[in-house]
Amino acid sequence: MTALLLQGARVIDPTGPVDEVADVLIDDGRVRQVGPSLVPPPGGECVDLRGTMVIPALVDLHAHVMAGLGDFCVEADSIGVDLGVPVVVDGGTSGVSTFDICRRAVIDHPLVRTRVLAFMDPNRIYLATGDFICHKLEIANDLRNLDVEALAAAVERNADVVVGFKVRACHVGDPLHSPFLAAALEVADARPVMVHLGRFPHTPTITPAALLDALRPGDIITHAFRGAGGLLGPDGRPTPQLREAVARGVLLDMGHSATDFRFSEARRLMDHGYRPFTASTDLNVFNVGGPVFSYLENLTKLLALGCTLPEVVEVATTNPARAIGWDGRLGSVAPGCPAELSVISLSDEGPVPVSDGVEPLMAPGAVVPVGCVRDGVWIPARRPASFASAGPTWGVGSGGPVG
Ligand SMILES: [Zn+2]
Structure with missing residues:
Protein backbone atom coordinates (compact mmCIF):
# COMPACT_ATOMS: atom_id res chain seq x y z
CA MET A 1 0.00 0.00 0.00
CA THR A 2 1.36 3.43 -0.99
CA ALA A 3 2.25 5.77 1.85
CA LEU A 4 0.27 9.00 1.93
CA LEU A 5 1.10 12.44 3.30
CA LEU A 6 -1.73 14.91 3.89
CA GLN A 7 -0.03 18.30 4.00
CA GLY A 8 -0.85 21.56 5.71
CA ALA A 9 -4.47 21.11 6.79
CA ARG A 10 -6.00 22.12 10.11
CA VAL A 11 -6.28 18.81 11.98
CA ILE A 12 -9.31 18.62 14.26
CA ASP A 13 -9.53 15.50 16.44
CA PRO A 14 -12.18 15.64 19.18
CA THR A 15 -10.56 12.69 20.97
CA GLY A 16 -7.37 14.66 21.75
CA PRO A 17 -8.66 17.16 21.59
CA VAL A 18 -6.37 18.38 18.83
CA ASP A 19 -6.92 21.50 16.74
CA GLU A 20 -3.74 22.54 14.95
CA VAL A 21 -2.21 22.92 11.52
CA ALA A 22 -0.19 19.77 10.85
CA ASP A 23 0.74 17.11 8.33
CA VAL A 24 -0.67 13.58 8.64
CA LEU A 25 1.47 10.63 7.55
CA ILE A 26 -0.36 7.44 6.64
CA ASP A 27 1.23 4.11 5.90
CA ASP A 28 -0.01 0.55 5.70
CA GLY A 29 -3.57 1.63 6.44
CA ARG A 30 -2.76 3.47 9.66
CA VAL A 31 -2.04 7.01 10.80
CA ARG A 32 1.68 6.96 11.63
CA GLN A 33 2.50 10.55 12.53
CA VAL A 34 0.77 13.89 13.02
CA GLY A 35 2.97 16.96 13.21
CA PRO A 36 4.48 19.97 11.44
CA SER A 37 6.61 19.64 8.31
CA LEU A 38 6.69 15.84 8.05
CA VAL A 39 9.02 14.38 5.42
CA PRO A 40 7.20 13.03 2.35
CA PRO A 41 7.56 9.26 2.20
CA PRO A 42 9.80 7.96 -0.65
CA GLY A 43 7.54 6.97 -3.53
CA GLY A 44 4.50 8.01 -1.51
CA GLU A 45 1.59 10.24 -2.46
CA CYS A 46 1.42 13.82 -1.18
CA VAL A 47 -1.83 15.77 -1.09
CA ASP A 48 -1.67 19.55 -0.54
CA LEU A 49 -4.56 20.34 1.78
CA ARG A 50 -3.71 23.86 2.88
CA GLY A 51 -6.88 25.76 3.76
CA THR A 52 -8.86 22.59 4.53
CA MET A 53 -9.54 20.48 7.63
CA VAL A 54 -8.54 16.87 8.30
CA ILE A 55 -11.02 15.27 10.68
CA PRO A 56 -11.84 11.69 11.71
CA ILE A 324 -21.82 1.90 17.30
CA GLY A 325 -18.94 0.83 19.53
CA TRP A 326 -16.35 1.44 16.79
CA ASP A 327 -14.43 4.12 18.66
CA GLY A 328 -11.25 2.03 18.57
CA ARG A 329 -11.43 1.82 14.80
CA LEU A 330 -13.03 5.12 13.79
CA GLY A 331 -13.39 8.60 15.20
CA SER A 332 -9.79 9.71 15.68
CA VAL A 333 -6.79 11.09 13.76
CA ALA A 334 -4.29 9.95 16.43
CA PRO A 335 -1.14 8.02 15.43
CA GLY A 336 -1.81 4.28 15.47
CA CYS A 337 -5.47 4.62 14.48
CA PRO A 338 -6.77 3.08 11.25
CA ALA A 339 -6.51 5.60 8.42
CA GLU A 340 -10.21 6.35 7.99
CA LEU A 341 -10.36 10.12 7.67
CA SER A 342 -12.32 12.90 6.03
CA VAL A 343 -11.19 16.23 4.65
CA ILE A 344 -13.64 19.12 4.57
CA SER A 345 -13.51 22.84 4.06
CA LEU A 346 -15.74 25.73 4.94
CA SER A 347 -16.81 27.70 1.90
CA ASP A 348 -15.61 31.29 1.87
CA GLU A 349 -18.52 32.55 -0.21
CA GLY A 350 -20.21 34.13 2.80
CA PRO A 351 -23.50 33.07 4.40
CA VAL A 352 -25.37 30.30 2.56
CA PRO A 353 -29.04 29.34 2.73
CA VAL A 354 -30.17 25.91 3.95
CA SER A 355 -33.64 24.46 4.44
CA ASP A 356 -35.19 21.72 6.57
CA GLY A 357 -37.82 21.28 3.87
CA VAL A 358 -40.04 24.01 5.27
CA GLU A 359 -38.00 26.80 6.82
CA PRO A 360 -35.04 28.50 5.15
CA LEU A 361 -32.17 29.55 7.38
CA MET A 362 -28.76 31.14 6.81
CA ALA A 363 -25.54 29.32 7.74
CA PRO A 364 -22.26 31.21 8.16
CA GLY A 365 -20.68 28.98 5.49
CA ALA A 366 -21.17 25.65 3.76
CA VAL A 367 -19.37 22.50 4.87
CA VAL A 368 -17.85 21.22 1.63
CA PRO A 369 -16.18 17.84 1.07
CA VAL A 370 -12.62 17.77 -0.20
CA GLY A 371 -12.01 14.03 -0.02
CA CYS A 372 -11.48 11.14 2.32
CA VAL A 373 -8.99 8.48 3.25
CA ARG A 374 -10.67 5.07 3.13
CA ASP A 375 -8.52 2.22 4.39
CA GLY A 376 -5.39 4.29 3.83
CA VAL A 377 -6.23 5.37 0.26
CA TRP A 378 -6.93 8.99 -0.76
CA ILE A 379 -10.23 9.51 -2.61
CA PRO A 380 -11.03 13.06 -3.81
CA ALA A 381 -14.64 14.20 -3.46
CA ARG A 382 -17.08 15.90 -5.80
CA ARG A 383 -19.14 18.81 -4.53
CA PRO A 384 -22.72 17.69 -3.88
CA ALA A 385 -25.87 19.58 -4.79
CA SER A 386 -27.25 21.70 -1.98
CA PHE A 387 -30.14 23.99 -1.20
CA ALA A 388 -27.82 26.89 -2.05
CA SER A 389 -27.11 25.47 -5.51
CA ALA A 390 -30.45 23.79 -6.30
CA GLY A 391 -33.06 25.72 -4.33
CA PRO A 392 -36.32 24.17 -3.14
CA THR A 393 -36.45 21.05 -5.30
CA TRP A 394 -39.42 19.57 -3.48
CA GLY A 395 -43.10 20.44 -3.67
CA VAL A 396 -45.17 21.61 -0.72
CA GLY A 397 -46.57 18.57 1.05
CA SER A 398 -44.66 16.06 -1.08
CA GLY A 399 -42.25 15.10 1.64
CA GLY A 400 -41.98 11.50 0.45
CA PRO A 401 -41.73 8.35 2.48
CA VAL A 402 -39.68 7.91 5.61
CA GLY A 403 -37.88 4.86 6.83
ZN1 LIG B 1 -34.42 5.47 7.51
Whole structure:
Protein backbone atom coordinates (compact mmCIF):
# COMPACT_ATOMS: atom_id res chain seq x y z
CA MET A 1 0.00 0.00 0.00
CA THR A 2 1.36 3.43 -0.99
CA ALA A 3 2.25 5.77 1.85
CA LEU A 4 0.27 9.00 1.93
CA LEU A 5 1.10 12.44 3.30
CA LEU A 6 -1.73 14.91 3.89
CA GLN A 7 -0.03 18.30 4.00
CA GLY A 8 -0.85 21.56 5.71
CA ALA A 9 -4.47 21.11 6.79
CA ARG A 10 -6.00 22.12 10.11
CA VAL A 11 -6.28 18.81 11.98
CA ILE A 12 -9.31 18.62 14.26
CA ASP A 13 -9.53 15.50 16.44
CA PRO A 14 -12.18 15.64 19.18
CA THR A 15 -10.56 12.69 20.97
CA GLY A 16 -7.37 14.66 21.75
CA PRO A 17 -8.66 17.16 21.59
CA VAL A 18 -6.37 18.38 18.83
CA ASP A 19 -6.92 21.50 16.74
CA GLU A 20 -3.74 22.54 14.95
CA VAL A 21 -2.21 22.92 11.52
CA ALA A 22 -0.19 19.77 10.85
CA ASP A 23 0.74 17.11 8.33
CA VAL A 24 -0.67 13.58 8.64
CA LEU A 25 1.47 10.63 7.55
CA ILE A 26 -0.36 7.44 6.64
CA ASP A 27 1.23 4.11 5.90
CA ASP A 28 -0.01 0.55 5.70
CA GLY A 29 -3.57 1.63 6.44
CA ARG A 30 -2.76 3.47 9.66
CA VAL A 31 -2.04 7.01 10.80
CA ARG A 32 1.68 6.96 11.63
CA GLN A 33 2.50 10.55 12.53
CA VAL A 34 0.77 13.89 13.02
CA GLY A 35 2.97 16.96 13.21
CA PRO A 36 4.48 19.97 11.44
CA SER A 37 6.61 19.64 8.31
CA LEU A 38 6.69 15.84 8.05
CA VAL A 39 9.02 14.38 5.42
CA PRO A 40 7.20 13.03 2.35
CA PRO A 41 7.56 9.26 2.20
CA PRO A 42 9.80 7.96 -0.65
CA GLY A 43 7.54 6.97 -3.53
CA GLY A 44 4.50 8.01 -1.51
CA GLU A 45 1.59 10.24 -2.46
CA CYS A 46 1.42 13.82 -1.18
CA VAL A 47 -1.83 15.77 -1.09
CA ASP A 48 -1.67 19.55 -0.54
CA LEU A 49 -4.56 20.34 1.78
CA ARG A 50 -3.71 23.86 2.88
CA GLY A 51 -6.88 25.76 3.76
CA THR A 52 -8.86 22.59 4.53
CA MET A 53 -9.54 20.48 7.63
CA VAL A 54 -8.54 16.87 8.30
CA ILE A 55 -11.02 15.27 10.68
CA PRO A 56 -11.84 11.69 11.71
CA ALA A 57 -13.98 9.72 9.24
CA LEU A 58 -17.42 11.18 8.68
CA VAL A 59 -19.88 8.45 9.72
CA ASP A 60 -23.48 8.78 8.54
CA LEU A 61 -25.33 6.75 11.17
CA HIS A 62 -28.61 6.38 9.25
CA ALA A 63 -28.94 6.17 5.47
CA HIS A 64 -30.41 3.63 3.03
CA VAL A 65 -27.79 2.10 0.75
CA MET A 66 -28.82 -1.52 0.06
CA ALA A 67 -29.35 -0.60 -3.59
CA GLY A 68 -31.37 -3.25 -5.38
CA LEU A 69 -33.46 -4.22 -2.36
CA GLY A 70 -36.77 -2.46 -2.92
CA ASP A 71 -36.93 1.00 -4.45
CA PHE A 72 -35.71 3.08 -1.55
CA CYS A 73 -31.92 3.03 -1.59
CA VAL A 74 -29.18 5.17 -3.06
CA GLU A 75 -25.80 3.78 -4.11
CA ALA A 76 -23.47 3.74 -1.11
CA ASP A 77 -20.58 5.49 -2.86
CA SER A 78 -22.81 8.25 -4.24
CA ILE A 79 -23.45 9.51 -0.69
CA GLY A 80 -20.31 7.95 0.79
CA VAL A 81 -16.74 8.19 -0.47
CA ASP A 82 -17.74 10.29 -3.50
CA LEU A 83 -18.74 13.02 -1.01
CA GLY A 84 -15.91 12.53 1.48
CA VAL A 85 -17.89 10.19 3.75
CA PRO A 86 -15.91 6.95 4.26
CA VAL A 87 -18.48 5.18 6.46
CA VAL A 88 -22.24 4.83 6.01
CA VAL A 89 -24.47 2.83 8.33
CA ASP A 90 -27.58 1.44 6.67
CA GLY A 91 -30.63 2.20 8.79
CA GLY A 92 -32.53 -1.06 8.69
CA THR A 93 -33.35 -1.29 5.00
CA SER A 94 -33.20 -5.06 5.35
CA GLY A 95 -34.65 -7.59 7.73
CA VAL A 96 -33.11 -10.96 8.59
CA SER A 97 -34.00 -13.02 5.51
CA THR A 98 -32.54 -10.67 2.92
CA PHE A 99 -29.49 -9.52 4.83
CA ASP A 100 -27.02 -12.02 3.42
CA ILE A 101 -27.76 -10.97 -0.15
CA CYS A 102 -27.43 -7.30 0.86
CA ARG A 103 -24.06 -8.18 2.24
CA ARG A 104 -22.96 -9.79 -0.99
CA ALA A 105 -24.50 -7.13 -3.23
CA VAL A 106 -23.33 -4.05 -1.33
CA ILE A 107 -21.31 -4.44 1.85
CA ASP A 108 -18.79 -6.92 0.44
CA HIS A 109 -19.09 -5.90 -3.20
CA PRO A 110 -15.60 -5.27 -4.64
CA LEU A 111 -16.70 -2.12 -6.47
CA VAL A 112 -18.24 -0.48 -3.40
CA ARG A 113 -15.49 1.59 -1.80
CA THR A 114 -17.50 3.05 1.08
CA ARG A 115 -17.38 1.06 4.30
CA VAL A 116 -21.01 0.01 4.78
CA LEU A 117 -22.21 -1.14 8.20
CA ALA A 118 -25.79 -1.87 9.10
CA PHE A 119 -28.59 -1.75 11.59
CA MET A 120 -30.74 -4.80 10.84
CA ASP A 121 -34.53 -4.79 11.14
CA PRO A 122 -35.45 -7.63 13.53
CA ASN A 123 -38.26 -8.97 11.32
CA ARG A 124 -37.65 -11.97 9.09
CA ILE A 125 -38.86 -9.98 6.10
CA TYR A 126 -38.49 -6.25 6.08
CA LEU A 127 -37.54 -4.00 3.22
CA ALA A 128 -37.87 -0.27 3.06
CA THR A 129 -39.94 0.83 0.06
CA GLY A 130 -41.61 4.01 -1.07
CA ASP A 131 -45.06 2.52 -0.58
CA PHE A 132 -44.29 1.05 2.87
CA ILE A 133 -45.02 -2.41 1.53
CA CYS A 134 -44.25 -4.25 4.80
CA HIS A 135 -46.66 -1.95 6.59
CA LYS A 136 -49.27 -2.06 3.82
CA LEU A 137 -49.20 -5.88 3.90
CA GLU A 138 -49.14 -5.74 7.70
CA ILE A 139 -46.09 -7.93 8.10
CA ALA A 140 -44.22 -5.24 10.04
CA ASN A 141 -46.69 -5.94 12.84
CA ASP A 142 -47.21 -9.70 12.34
CA LEU A 143 -45.67 -11.91 15.02
CA ARG A 144 -45.26 -14.69 12.42
CA ASN A 145 -42.60 -12.42 10.90
CA LEU A 146 -40.52 -12.53 14.07
CA ASP A 147 -38.09 -15.38 14.80
CA VAL A 148 -35.67 -14.63 17.60
CA GLU A 149 -33.47 -17.64 16.85
CA ALA A 150 -33.10 -16.70 13.18
CA LEU A 151 -32.41 -13.12 14.24
CA ALA A 152 -29.66 -14.15 16.64
CA ALA A 153 -28.11 -16.46 14.03
CA ALA A 154 -28.11 -13.72 11.36
CA VAL A 155 -26.40 -11.29 13.71
CA GLU A 156 -23.80 -13.84 14.69
CA ARG A 157 -23.15 -14.66 11.02
CA ASN A 158 -22.69 -10.95 10.23
CA ALA A 159 -21.26 -9.73 13.52
CA ASP A 160 -18.49 -7.84 11.75
CA VAL A 161 -20.91 -5.54 9.93
CA VAL A 162 -24.19 -5.56 11.89
CA VAL A 163 -23.72 -2.84 14.49
CA GLY A 164 -27.22 -3.04 15.98
CA PHE A 165 -30.92 -3.11 15.17
CA LYS A 166 -33.24 -0.59 13.58
CA VAL A 167 -36.69 -1.00 15.07
CA ARG A 168 -40.02 0.19 13.78
CA ALA A 169 -41.79 -0.20 17.13
CA CYS A 170 -45.13 -1.56 15.91
CA HIS A 171 -47.53 -3.15 18.37
CA VAL A 172 -50.04 -5.98 18.06
CA GLY A 173 -52.77 -4.66 20.34
CA ASP A 174 -51.05 -3.22 23.41
CA PRO A 175 -49.95 0.36 22.58
CA LEU A 176 -47.41 0.21 25.40
CA HIS A 177 -45.53 -2.88 24.17
CA SER A 178 -43.78 -3.67 20.89
CA PRO A 179 -42.76 -7.35 20.52
CA PHE A 180 -40.44 -6.26 17.69
CA LEU A 181 -38.59 -3.85 19.96
CA ALA A 182 -38.54 -6.47 22.71
CA ALA A 183 -37.00 -9.05 20.36
CA ALA A 184 -34.30 -6.60 19.27
CA LEU A 185 -33.49 -5.71 22.88
CA GLU A 186 -33.34 -9.40 23.76
CA VAL A 187 -30.78 -10.20 21.08
CA ALA A 188 -28.89 -6.88 21.02
CA ASP A 189 -26.57 -7.53 23.94
CA ALA A 190 -24.10 -4.60 23.89
CA ARG A 191 -25.23 -3.43 20.46
CA PRO A 192 -27.39 -0.32 20.24
CA VAL A 193 -31.01 -0.41 19.11
CA MET A 194 -31.98 2.51 16.90
CA VAL A 195 -35.69 3.32 17.06
CA HIS A 196 -37.72 5.29 14.55
CA LEU A 197 -39.52 8.16 16.25
CA GLY A 198 -42.80 8.76 14.47
CA ARG A 199 -45.58 6.78 12.90
CA PHE A 200 -46.02 4.56 9.87
CA PRO A 201 -49.07 4.20 7.68
CA HIS A 202 -51.17 1.03 8.14
CA THR A 203 -49.41 -0.29 11.28
CA PRO A 204 -49.77 1.31 14.73
CA THR A 205 -46.69 2.01 16.84
CA ILE A 206 -46.33 2.24 20.61
CA THR A 207 -46.59 5.62 22.32
CA PRO A 208 -43.50 7.87 22.47
CA ALA A 209 -43.53 7.55 26.27
CA ALA A 210 -43.53 3.75 26.11
CA LEU A 211 -40.82 3.86 23.45
CA LEU A 212 -38.56 6.09 25.55
CA ASP A 213 -39.12 4.01 28.70
CA ALA A 214 -38.02 0.82 26.89
CA LEU A 215 -34.63 2.14 25.75
CA ARG A 216 -31.31 1.33 27.41
CA PRO A 217 -28.23 3.55 27.75
CA GLY A 218 -26.63 3.79 24.30
CA ASP A 219 -29.83 3.13 22.37
CA ILE A 220 -30.57 5.70 19.69
CA ILE A 221 -33.67 7.74 18.84
CA THR A 222 -33.50 8.66 15.18
CA HIS A 223 -35.70 11.46 13.79
CA ALA A 224 -35.43 12.98 17.30
CA PHE A 225 -35.90 16.54 16.05
CA ARG A 226 -38.85 15.83 13.74
CA GLY A 227 -41.49 17.89 15.50
CA ALA A 228 -44.65 16.45 17.06
CA GLY A 229 -42.61 13.37 17.94
CA GLY A 230 -43.73 13.38 21.54
CA LEU A 231 -40.39 14.36 23.07
CA LEU A 232 -41.83 17.73 24.10
CA GLY A 233 -45.08 17.93 26.01
CA PRO A 234 -48.08 20.14 25.15
CA ASP A 235 -46.44 22.83 27.30
CA GLY A 236 -43.38 22.80 25.01
CA ARG A 237 -41.18 21.36 27.72
CA PRO A 238 -39.26 18.04 27.60
CA THR A 239 -41.41 15.17 28.83
CA PRO A 240 -40.33 13.30 31.99
CA GLN A 241 -39.69 10.26 29.78
CA LEU A 242 -37.29 12.23 27.56
CA ARG A 243 -35.48 13.69 30.56
CA GLU A 244 -35.06 10.26 32.15
CA ALA A 245 -34.05 8.57 28.90
CA VAL A 246 -31.34 11.11 28.08
CA ALA A 247 -30.14 11.14 31.69
CA ARG A 248 -29.52 7.40 31.53
CA GLY A 249 -27.65 7.68 28.23
CA VAL A 250 -30.16 7.33 25.38
CA LEU A 251 -28.78 9.18 22.33
CA LEU A 252 -30.59 11.68 20.08
CA ASP A 253 -29.91 11.34 16.34
CA MET A 254 -30.88 13.78 13.59
CA GLY A 255 -32.20 11.25 11.02
CA HIS A 256 -33.21 14.15 8.76
CA SER A 257 -35.21 12.47 5.91
CA ALA A 258 -37.69 14.59 3.99
CA THR A 259 -40.02 15.33 6.88
CA ASP A 260 -38.22 14.26 10.04
CA PHE A 261 -36.07 17.25 10.91
CA ARG A 262 -37.38 20.69 11.69
CA PHE A 263 -35.26 23.68 12.68
CA SER A 264 -38.11 24.87 14.93
CA GLU A 265 -38.13 21.59 16.90
CA ALA A 266 -34.33 21.45 17.02
CA ARG A 267 -34.24 24.98 18.43
CA ARG A 268 -36.83 24.08 21.08
CA LEU A 269 -34.99 20.93 22.13
CA MET A 270 -31.56 22.58 22.00
CA ASP A 271 -32.84 25.49 24.13
CA HIS A 272 -33.60 22.88 26.80
CA GLY A 273 -30.12 21.36 26.41
CA TYR A 274 -31.11 18.42 24.17
CA ARG A 275 -28.60 18.60 21.34
CA PRO A 276 -28.06 16.08 18.56
CA PHE A 277 -25.50 13.46 19.58
CA THR A 278 -25.24 12.35 15.96
CA ALA A 279 -26.08 14.05 12.66
CA SER A 280 -27.44 11.32 10.36
CA THR A 281 -29.32 11.94 7.12
CA ASP A 282 -31.75 9.05 6.45
CA LEU A 283 -30.68 9.61 2.84
CA ASN A 284 -32.72 7.66 0.27
CA VAL A 285 -33.94 8.21 -3.28
CA PHE A 286 -36.85 10.30 -2.06
CA ASN A 287 -34.80 12.98 -0.30
CA VAL A 288 -31.33 12.95 -1.86
CA GLY A 289 -32.50 15.55 -4.40
CA GLY A 290 -33.67 17.71 -1.48
CA PRO A 291 -34.26 18.65 1.21
CA VAL A 292 -31.46 16.43 2.58
CA PHE A 293 -28.95 16.45 -0.34
CA SER A 294 -25.95 15.11 1.61
CA TYR A 295 -24.38 14.48 5.00
CA LEU A 296 -22.33 17.64 4.48
CA GLU A 297 -25.53 19.67 4.07
CA ASN A 298 -26.71 18.32 7.45
CA LEU A 299 -23.53 19.69 8.98
CA THR A 300 -24.10 23.08 7.35
CA LYS A 301 -27.59 23.04 8.92
CA LEU A 302 -26.07 22.46 12.36
CA LEU A 303 -23.84 25.49 11.81
CA ALA A 304 -26.96 27.46 10.89
CA LEU A 305 -28.47 26.40 14.24
CA GLY A 306 -25.49 27.90 16.04
CA CYS A 307 -23.31 24.84 16.62
CA THR A 308 -19.57 25.54 16.48
CA LEU A 309 -17.36 23.82 13.92
CA PRO A 310 -15.60 21.63 16.53
CA GLU A 311 -19.05 20.60 17.85
CA VAL A 312 -20.20 19.72 14.36
CA VAL A 313 -17.05 17.67 13.75
CA GLU A 314 -17.63 15.69 16.95
CA VAL A 315 -21.30 15.09 16.16
CA ALA A 316 -20.40 13.90 12.64
CA THR A 317 -17.36 11.73 13.36
CA THR A 318 -16.39 10.70 16.88
CA ASN A 319 -19.92 10.49 18.29
CA PRO A 320 -21.34 8.11 15.65
CA ALA A 321 -18.21 5.96 16.00
CA ARG A 322 -18.87 5.79 19.75
CA ALA A 323 -22.57 5.10 19.21
CA ILE A 324 -21.82 1.90 17.30
CA GLY A 325 -18.94 0.83 19.53
CA TRP A 326 -16.35 1.44 16.79
CA ASP A 327 -14.43 4.12 18.66
CA GLY A 328 -11.25 2.03 18.57
CA ARG A 329 -11.43 1.82 14.80
CA LEU A 330 -13.03 5.12 13.79
CA GLY A 331 -13.39 8.60 15.20
CA SER A 332 -9.79 9.71 15.68
CA VAL A 333 -6.79 11.09 13.76
CA ALA A 334 -4.29 9.95 16.43
CA PRO A 335 -1.14 8.02 15.43
CA GLY A 336 -1.81 4.28 15.47
CA CYS A 337 -5.47 4.62 14.48
CA PRO A 338 -6.77 3.08 11.25
CA ALA A 339 -6.51 5.60 8.42
CA GLU A 340 -10.21 6.35 7.99
CA LEU A 341 -10.36 10.12 7.67
CA SER A 342 -12.32 12.90 6.03
CA VAL A 343 -11.19 16.23 4.65
CA ILE A 344 -13.64 19.12 4.57
CA SER A 345 -13.51 22.84 4.06
CA LEU A 346 -15.74 25.73 4.94
CA SER A 347 -16.81 27.70 1.90
CA ASP A 348 -15.61 31.29 1.87
CA GLU A 349 -18.52 32.55 -0.21
CA GLY A 350 -20.21 34.13 2.80
CA PRO A 351 -23.50 33.07 4.40
CA VAL A 352 -25.37 30.30 2.56
CA PRO A 353 -29.04 29.34 2.73
CA VAL A 354 -30.17 25.91 3.95
CA SER A 355 -33.64 24.46 4.44
CA ASP A 356 -35.19 21.72 6.57
CA GLY A 357 -37.82 21.28 3.87
CA VAL A 358 -40.04 24.01 5.27
CA GLU A 359 -38.00 26.80 6.82
CA PRO A 360 -35.04 28.50 5.15
CA LEU A 361 -32.17 29.55 7.38
CA MET A 362 -28.76 31.14 6.81
CA ALA A 363 -25.54 29.32 7.74
CA PRO A 364 -22.26 31.21 8.16
CA GLY A 365 -20.68 28.98 5.49
CA ALA A 366 -21.17 25.65 3.76
CA VAL A 367 -19.37 22.50 4.87
CA VAL A 368 -17.85 21.22 1.63
CA PRO A 369 -16.18 17.84 1.07
CA VAL A 370 -12.62 17.77 -0.20
CA GLY A 371 -12.01 14.03 -0.02
CA CYS A 372 -11.48 11.14 2.32
CA VAL A 373 -8.99 8.48 3.25
CA ARG A 374 -10.67 5.07 3.13
CA ASP A 375 -8.52 2.22 4.39
CA GLY A 376 -5.39 4.29 3.83
CA VAL A 377 -6.23 5.37 0.26
CA TRP A 378 -6.93 8.99 -0.76
CA ILE A 379 -10.23 9.51 -2.61
CA PRO A 380 -11.03 13.06 -3.81
CA ALA A 381 -14.64 14.20 -3.46
CA ARG A 382 -17.08 15.90 -5.80
CA ARG A 383 -19.14 18.81 -4.53
CA PRO A 384 -22.72 17.69 -3.88
CA ALA A 385 -25.87 19.58 -4.79
CA SER A 386 -27.25 21.70 -1.98
CA PHE A 387 -30.14 23.99 -1.20
CA ALA A 388 -27.82 26.89 -2.05
CA SER A 389 -27.11 25.47 -5.51
CA ALA A 390 -30.45 23.79 -6.30
CA GLY A 391 -33.06 25.72 -4.33
CA PRO A 392 -36.32 24.17 -3.14
CA THR A 393 -36.45 21.05 -5.30
CA TRP A 394 -39.42 19.57 -3.48
CA GLY A 395 -43.10 20.44 -3.67
CA VAL A 396 -45.17 21.61 -0.72
CA GLY A 397 -46.57 18.57 1.05
CA SER A 398 -44.66 16.06 -1.08
CA GLY A 399 -42.25 15.10 1.64
CA GLY A 400 -41.98 11.50 0.45
CA PRO A 401 -41.73 8.35 2.48
CA VAL A 402 -39.68 7.91 5.61
CA GLY A 403 -37.88 4.86 6.83
ZN1 LIG B 1 -34.42 5.47 7.51
